[in-house]
Amino acid sequence: KAGVTQTPRYLIKTRGQQVTLSCSPISGHRSVSWYQQTPGQGLQFLFEYFSETQRNKGNFPGRFSGRQFSNSRSEMNVSTLELGDSALYLCASSIRGLDGYTFGSGTRLTVV
């Protein structure tokens, strides 16, 4: 059974650019959440999608956005990148978003 797949694994972008990260959940999982992990702030909730609808969003600026497709795959976008956006971005999927979230290995984003 394939796990949660995130692409790309590593990304280097310049300040001011935008970036799109991709997440393919485990087959049959309809809920996809995104988290940002940094040494200083730890793991922080970005947003969660269930059946193509965003159910909630964490305390992040509007530059952070996402979407989910009919096959449950999800993308997150960060516009106007800042140095502080450098982090490991993790995607997690769950069958119904009630429990048992499985994380991917993440995308390491470096903003220079």
Place this chain on the structure above:
Amino acid sequence: GENVEQHPSTLSVQEGDSAVIKCTYSDSASNYFPWYKQELGKGPQLIIDIRSNVGEKKDQRIAVTLNKTAKHFSLHITETQPEDSAVYFCAASNSGGGADGLTFGKGTHLIIQP
């Protein structure tokens, strides 16, 4: 919003001994408490979880206890092995981690000394 405190930040134990990591949460509405293990270069891996209607749950060498009154929960690892070395995170949620997301502790770096 929810706030989760985790202690200690670093824990070093001898191989074969037990390890205990403790977390406290602030929101009495929280009802789902998972524990994750993260190894270098990997995403967090769910190792055990517990819901608020259960006081204790065990899976082989790993157990979690929950005290709703005191709003704290703990991870217990017995007979520690070198492969248990990793960073462990506790988390809390009032929606199973779904719509409101999981609130994580800052993590505990567990070191197993041979």
